[in-house]
Amino acid sequence: MVREKEATQDNNDLMEKFMRDLSFLYMVTSSIHRLTRVEEVLRFLVNEVTRALNAEIGIVYTLDTASKRLLPVVSRGLRKGEEEKLAVKVDDSAVGRAFEEGRIINAVAGESDFYPTLDGMEVNSLLCVPVKGRKNILGVLELCRLHPLKFSLDEERLVTVAAGQAAIAMENIQNLEELEKTVRELKAVDELKNNLLANVSHELRTPITIAKGALELAMDEKDVKKRNGLLKMAMNALVRQNFIVGDLIEAANLERGKRELKLEEVNLAQLITLVSDEFKPMLIKDKIKMKISVENCLPPARADNKQLRHVLRNLISNAIKFNKEGGEIIIEAREKGNMVEVCVSDTGIGIPEDKLDKIFERFYQVDSSPSRRYGGTGLGLAIVKETVEAHGGRVTVESKLGRGSKFCFTLPAARKEE
Amino acid sequence: MARILLVDDEPEIRIITRMMLEKAGYEVVEASNGEEGLRMLANAKPDLILLDVMMPGMKGWEVCEKIKADEKLKHIPVVMFTVRTSDEDIEQSRECGAEAHINKPFDRKELLETVERLLRKM
Numbered sequence: 293m294v295r296e297k298e299a300t301q302d303n304n305d306l307m308e309k310f311m312r313d314l315s316f317l318y319m320v321t322s323s324i325h326r327l328t329r330v331e332e333v334l335r336f337l338v339n340e341v342t343r344a345l346n347a348e349i350g351i352v353y354t355l356d357t358a359s360k361r362l363l364p365v366v367s368r369g370l371r372k373g374e375e376e377k378l379a380v381k382v383d384d385s386a387v388g389r390a391f392e393e394g395r396i397i398n399a400v401a402g403e404s405d406f407y408p409t410l411d412g413m414e415v416n417s418l419l420c421v422p423v424k425g426r427k428n429i430l431g432v433l434e435l436c437r438l439h440p441l442k443f444s445l446d447e448e449r450l451v452t453v454a455a456g457q458a459a460i461a462m463e464n465i466q467n468l469e470e471l472e473k474t475v476r477e478l479k480a481v482d483e484l485k486n487n488l489l490a491n492v493s494h495e496l497r498t499p500i501t502i503a504k505g506a507l508e509l510a511m512d513e514k515d516v517k518k519r520n521g522l523l524k525m526a527m528n529a530l531v532r533q534n535f536i537v538g539d540l541i542e543a544a545n546l547e548r549g550k551r552e553l554k555l556e557e558v559n560l561a562q563l564i565t566l567v568s569d570e571f572k573p574m575l576i577k578d579k580i581k582m583k584i585s586v587e588n589c590l591p592p593a594r595a596d597n598k599q600l601r602h603v604l605r606n607l608i609s610n611a612i613k614f615n616k617e618g619g620e621i622i623i624e625a626r627e628k629g630n631m632v633e634v635c636v637s638d639t640g641i642g643i644p645e646d647k648l649d650k651i652f653e654r655f656y657q658v659d660s661s662p663s664r665r666y667g668g669t670g671l672g673l674a675i676v677k678e679t680v681e682a683h684g685g686r687v688t689v690e691s692k693l694g695r696g697s698k699f700c701f702t703l704p705a706a707r708k709e710e
Numbered sequence: 711m712a713r714i715l716l717v718d719d720e721p722e723i724r725i726i727t728r729m730m731l732e733k734a735g736y737e738v739v740e741a742s743n744g745e746e747g748l749r750m751l752a753n754a755k756p757d758l759i760l761l762d763v764m765m766p767g768m769k770g771w772e773v774c775e776k777i778k779a780d781e782k783l784k785h786i787p788v789v790m791f792t793v794r795t796s797d798e799d800i801e802q803s804r805e806c807g808a809e810a811h812i813n814k815p816f817d818r819k820e821l822l823e824t825v826e827r828l829l830r831k832m
Contacts, residue, residue: 505730
């Protein structure tokens with residue numbers, strides 16, 4: 293009878309424990325997936341598990357990829373300032389091995405697996421459980437007891453299930469964050485493209501309006517001098533239009549990943565003179581002075597002539613567009629190591645410092661609002677950068693707001709065979 | 711002789727438009743942005759305003775709204791004169807109170823007929 297009673301009592305204890313574990317796991321799974329931040333998930337895991345297992349200390353470590361160390365991200369039961377001191381090399385200590393080998397380490401003081409992480413604390417029992425994601429191990433949960441009471445197999449299982457749920461919750465949050473980021477980026481690109489379309493149609497229609505109007509007037513203008521003036525105006529408008537179309541074609545080629553370089557030796561002094569001559573009418577209109585200074589004996593560049601011309605056009609046209617009336621443009625070319633460097637500087641409005649790294653992005657414009665002051669497709673500098681880099685060169689920019697900008701690019705020099 | 715205020719930030723567009731209007735016998739005064747145009751209104755006393763939309767600073771539609779909200783100015787016919795040619799853009803011209811909307815690029819004939827029609831109504 294007594295024995296039977298004891299057996300029933302044991303059964304009841306077992307049932308009770310089973311129910312307790314089940315309701316704990318139910319609580320964990322039903323709550324953890326509602327959390328929206330990775331840190332919240334880990335904090336929840338460490339708090340609930342440490343409490344349920346009557347451990348004094350619980351710490352979650354994740355890998356810091358830069359230092360290749362496991363760093364504590366959340367903890368419970370540590371003294372103030374203790375967390376900062378904990379950084380575990382991946383191959384060192386129980387935490388490190390649990391992470392490295394992806395296995396559970398459960399040991400009390402004296403056992404071979406017992407390598408406590410916490411110096412100077414009376415830890416006598418520890419349990420390290422890897423937090424396993426779908427592909428890799430996300431971190432390690434370490435539980436410590438001051439008593440040399442070993443964690444039971446049931447406790448191991450409980451922690452493993454909770455850590456697994458935390459891993460799923462973390463990965464879901466990370467996936468969601470990535471997805472949200474992608475959506476944000478796509479939306480930004482979409483908006484830029486919409487802006488581009490609006491800008492391009494504006495940009496194209498303005499020179500057409502000028503050319504059409506000037507030609508209409510030229511047709512019944514008897515005075516030869518006046519008629520020539522109108523024809524010149526129409527001509528300039530079409531040149532301006534052609535620049536825009538050139539940019540669009542170049543951008544479409546880039547978009548399709550189509551870029552063939554026809555490399556040849558390019559005489560930079562000649563090319564710079566040729567391209568800057570195209571801009572003479574615009575310089576006169578805005579009363580801008582242009583200075584060209586090419587180093588003596590400058591070696592030719594190894595470049596695609598047509599594409600290099602496009603790069604120069606873009607930089608010079610920007611230097612005019614963003615300049616002030618009566619301003620100055622300096623074009624310099626010099627040898628720099630085994631490269632040649634060309635710089636175009638202006639005395640214009642300059643670029644805000646926080647926009648400097650963005651101006652080379654496709655479709656980007658410092659001001660892309662519809663009523664913006666400066667026209668353009670937002671493609672010019674992206675084309676410049678991509679073209680120069682395709683040649684193995686680099687583009688740099690310096691700018692002072694209100695004072696002007698200086699764009700430099702390098703190209704490989706074509707060395708004379710000796 | 712009717713006087714027309716021409717507000718456009720593109721100098722070449724101002725030149726050709728002015729030439730067309732002057733040949734047709736109108737007097738033309740110019741402003742290169744909306745703020746300047748609004749400032750000039752009191753003294754210039756134009757009989758009609760030709761107003762570009764895409765300008766630095768205030769957009770043409772906004773300038774038009776300000777004119778139409780002013781008791782002393784709202785009788786002056788406003789012609790929006792713009793590369794913004796979608797249905798929404800034309801609707802916006804109507805909403806700001808403009809009497810006409812001319813798409814750029816424009817025909818000389820269309821410009822002169824519109825100007826003449828609006829001035830006759832006065």
